[in-house]
Amino acid sequence: MNILVTGAAGFIGSHTVERLLGLGHTVYGLDNFSPYYDIDLKKMNVSAIKKAGAHFIEADLRTDDLSKYLPSTLDFVFHFAAHPGISASSTFKDYVSNNILATQRLLDYIETKSRRPFFANIATSSIYGLEATLTENEVPLPASWYGVTKLAAEQLVLAYARRGFFKGCSLRLYSVYGPRERPDKLYTRLIACVLQNKPFTLFNGSEKHLRSFTYVQDIIDGIVSVIGNEEVCNTQIFNLGTEEENTTATGIETVEKLLNTTIDILPHPARPGDQSRTKANIDKARRVLNYNPTTGLEEGLKAQIEWYKGRFL
Structure with missing residues (x-):
């Protein structure tokens, strides 16, 4: 399959690219080299994924003409790209721009395609709020700009899936x-x-x-398990992490x-x-995806x- 991984120069994104390549997929990794942390570290990650066989695309989801950068046919999207964490140096605009507007532009682009990929949104336990112990069916109570904007991005993706524009899900990751x-x-x-x-x-x-400190390869086990389970995952949310x-x-x-x-x-x-x-709480992921960190x-x-x-x- 042709798979796009956004935020591919980052921590979890780069590992996911390598896993997908190991599974035999053709992988396009996209990143804008945001200066949130040392760009040289991201370039090291990109060197690793390119060496593994990935096609790397340097582009900004918020501003670039995506039709010039992305392959014409995609089967899957894993959307990691975001402004992460809780930082005193980050503004509310940073979170809105990177987490909401960038996601919306990618969704708008996908909507133009006659053949639309499955869209796996990568979310976070910060959506739940100060105590992230809830199931996927309980009301989230985010308490940070990061959590609020990641919840908004998640719901944008699920809104498209609910309306039938494509199939998609959201994965809430825990302390990777x-x-x-x-x-x-x-x-x-x-x-x-x-x-x-x-x-x-x-x-x-x-x-x-x-x-719930969760080792990165255990997280990726859950992420890639969506492949082959598109029908049961459609419109769903899954917690991924260790108990x-x-x-x-x-x-x-x-x-x-x-x-x-x-x-x-x-x-x-x-x-x-x-x-x-x-x-x-991974009862749902264990039941549906056979997830077991x-x-x-x-x-x-x-x-x-x-x-x-x-x-x-």
């Missing part, structure tokens, strides 16, 4: 970590601080936060154990809108540490 994790995320920051002998900035109270909960403090202790060190903690004011708990936190962090050492040391 592993090789290529963004430099602003917890475990990459922790590992970097240890190996560079620097203190770790910890948001006040966050050591008690509970998370195992760990506190941030446990995560810090695990990194300390694996690197045989003690991390110097530097307290920092709490972030508004940060989630106090995420626990993935198996990687434990220590095993996953070993792989992430080895990746970091191989890339940056």
Whole structure:
């Protein structure tokens, strides 16, 4: 199949491209190299996916004429492209532009095609709000600009699917970590601080936060399982993540154990809108997609540490 992956230079997007190539698909990876974090890191990811056989497209969903960049025929779209996370340096306009308007322009383009691909929207547990423990059928209560705009993007995609313009679904991901994790995320920051002998900035109270820390390859297992299940997935939402909960403090202790060190903690004011708990309820994904994440936190962090050492040391 011909598959488009937007946000392909990013953490999860690049891994998904590689998995899809390994499954024998023709994959087009699109990214605009947003400066949200170091573009050189994204270019490293692009080098990896191109080496694996992907066709890479540098384009901006918000402004470019997509007909000039995208292949004429697509069977599947995995839509990762977004303005991520909770950042004090990001404006509401950043989230609206990247998460809502970019999604709408891609949907408008797909609507012009006589043969329309299945559209898998990549969403987030932040949609649920401060405590992400709900099932897919419960009312979300987002508490951040990121969560609000990702919910809006999700509903745009599902609105098109409900109206029969194409088949599509949305996948809500939980606290993904592993090789290529963004430099602003917890475990990459922790590992970097240890190996560079620097203190770790910890948001006040966050050591008690509970998370469904999910290894990236376990997440991708769920993402690609949509292929072949298009009919049952159409118009549906699925939580993807591990049911195992760990506190941030446990995560810090695990990194300390694996690197045989003690991390110097530097307290920092709490972030508004940060989630106090995420626990993935995956009953639906397990039932419909046979989804079953198996990687434990220590095993996953070993792989992430080895990746970091191989890339940056």
